[in-house]
Amino acid sequence: MATEDKPGLPELQAARRKGRGLLFWAFVFSIFVNILMLTGPLYMLQVYDRVLASKSVETLVALSLLVTMLYALMAVLDYARGRVMARIGARFQTALDARVFRATLQRSANPHDRPACTAVLRDLDALQNLFVSPVLTAIMDMPWTPLFIAAIFIFHPVLGWVALAGALIIVVLALLNQVVTAYRVRMSQIATQRAHAFAEQAHEASEVALSQGMRDSLQTRYKRLRNLALRESMNANDWTGIFTSLTKAFRLFLQSAILGLGAYFVLQGELTPGSMIAGSILLGRALAPVEQAMGNWPVLQRARAGWKTLERFLSAVPLPEDRTELPVPGSLLQANGVTIMPPGAKKPTVRSVSFTLEPGHALGIIGKSGSGKSSLARVLTGYWPMAAGEVRLGGATLNQYDPMHLGRHIGYLPQTVSLFAGTISENIRRMSLESDSKGVVEAAKQANAHEMIMQLPNGYDTYLDGNENQLSGGQRQRIALARALYGDPVLLILDEPNSMLDAEGSDALNQTVKRFKERGKAVIITTHRPAAIAECDMLIVLDKGSVVALGPRDEVLAKTIADPRKPRLATARPGKSNKVAM
CATH class of the missing domain: 3.40.50.300 (P-loop containing nucleotide triphosphate hydrolases)
Structure with a gap:
């Protein structure tokens, strides 16, 4: 499908490009980290084939000091790579935070879309979490798997073919994992989102729920939704666990097989003991990224689902067109x-x-x-x-x-009056970060709320925790009226x-x-x-x-x-008492 048919896709791609420069350095660090991964096999090769043969303590000490420095360097580079990946995720989220939040506000006009608006914010978090998870670094390490297997071929062709066949089997297991678990993971995510949405609705209506004796009924319904989500989650985790366990067990078996086969060739004089040990370590290192990626496969699947959801969501709420700023209009x-x-x-x-x-x-x-x-x-x-x-x-x-x-x-x-977490002054000035005491007080006076606000413990600086019960309904309504009057509309x-x-x-x-x-x-x-x-x-x-x-x-x-067929009000005159006549 063409990009024009997916308006949300270019925005996601643009946000991803924000971290392109950092991603380059992450690849550079990965190159050196994987080269340094050869430190262990080479050290083992030298110890078995040179140090033990020559019985030289000086050589052992020199090799050990060198290995210590190389491992320290690898730790620094691996840590730097992790920091870089975390910042790529932060840049991605920063590039989309405002856009997604604004889109959720627009879509919230439809009450049916409000649960989806809450879920899409979690989708953005899932994409950001992908960058800090080990799965991306494991994918960066996978291109080195052929190099490590090629090194095993150098030791002995038979060991190389066994390692290559084992690597292909693990790749097949990874692909089967994706095919078998994708649908189950998606169903688990949908069920979890439904449970969260119901919990949020119950919390918003807690006053009615508790005062009308609805607690047990709501609790039972929530428990059913959570149990369904748990069943779907366990089903997905069980299938993912099967492939993860198979991969881990097969990798360990393959390392032992290489070790046993290497021992046979040592006995036949076709291989040195050092090469036998080094080959087993290299195989473990070659297959580790695949196993690590499979262990974190749900993170990748969750991020992929989040990417598709965000793409659809942003496509449904396109960016507003640039409009010429008009002067302050008349009141007509x-x-x-x-x-x-x-x-x-x-x-x-x-x-x-x-x-x-x-x-x-x-x-x-x-x-x-x-x-x-x-x-x-x-x-x-x-x-x-x-x-x-x-x-x-x-x-x-x-x-x-x-x-x-x-x-x-x-x-x-x-x-329905809604106030936000902040002071009364911040609520009146529409949560603007810029202080405007004069405008706030003027709006409150126009709403005849100034005296009421001054009677509160901290006046305009009284902190409100959103729609909590610190204020009466009438007080909240008068503060909201002052907010409506703020800015001289x-x-x-x-x-x-x-x-x-x-x-x-x-x-x-x-x-x-x-x-x-x-x-x-x-x-x-x-x-x-x-x-x-x-x-x-x-x-x-x-x-x-x-x-x-x-x-x-x-x-x-x-x-x-x-006309008795029409809705009626008694005649309303200023200063007179009026009664509804329906």
Whole structure:
């Protein structure tokens, strides 16, 4: 298949090329390491054939000192080769870390893809682990196997042919190992990933699991998945173990066979004792890389599977196109015929929605649960793609903006609030590494969260461990609102912004919306609570994904109250108490 059909392949190849220079030096070190591997056989040859024959202690001492220095040099070179290989793996991972992480964020828009997003990060780790494992150095040593076998031919042709036949048998065992175990290893990996994905889901929903008595049921399901993964893993390991054990036993037998056959030729006067011992050692050294590679074969198989998965994953999430950086847009928002098909869904949840939101105005989107309010909010932020239609901000369609720049222009408060591990200040400034105390405090004041934050033990420097329970739901929502307001966006999209707020918090939210409008900015609020639309100028009523009412707030409310078939809210007036009438 052509490279053009695999968009992710060039990225992986480019990352691999990052370590090409270091790989050259690893090969250079391998050359000298394998040459120094001849130290043992040559030393044995000299001791048996020269030292014992001459009974010279001086020769023995000189040879021993030389061998000591050579082995020390080999240790240094082998250590250097290992360090170089580790850095090749680090360069490979560094080249792809940001790209893979960004791709996982994009694919996470589809809930069905989230387990795969977590797994693909482990695939990248598997590729990095390949470089630090012994399997690659063993592969580098394999080209020296013919040289060592050729040296055995020099000692005696029969020994050489036996060594060559044994090496071919071990290679056949290695190929059979690949054919027989590849499918089983892949099934083991899939089963393990499913178990990990279920465990992550259970941890994320631990509050519900423990409070609703689901612990034993979840534990039983997890145990079944783990048992399946263990069975698949043991099956794969058993087959791999068979070939590994066969290879090891056959290599030891072959060394003994060479030794025994060499002894016969010594008795026949066709071989010296030193050559007999050296031949056995050389054979062991010639076959060691193959045995080592087979022992670490699961690492290689895991890396190969990870390479293919990454290739498919990156192909599915191509690099974003370079876009001309547009100036800060105006607050005019236009939606024309917007139809939404959520990622992974088979039918649209929102159909042909059109409206225009002028600067300095607020638009409320109301409707029953499941009517498409949150789906529309996600599309208006650029998080979800549209199946049809277009959305323009400041006259330009959303896809004309770079996603990073668009996120600065649109403040978004999702229905489910997520905070990250870091201080409150870092969360408000959207986890930026650059300190901006002035901007953070200003955003918190706009969200009417400043006083609440100051009452915490360490104020803005209070450390949050993600979505832990240190803060109440209302406090997290107000901090998330401050995050949405950070950076002076031109459009504010609030999805159920008062779902966790008390009366005081709802009033503060309305004040925030009012001030935002007074600055000539636009606001969109999706809600089913009347208090949230007190500052809305326009209303859209959604029912089953379609617009059933659109216009000034009071007129729309009057129509929905008069028509019992439509979702209704009591008339919402600023400063008045409002009740839901469904």
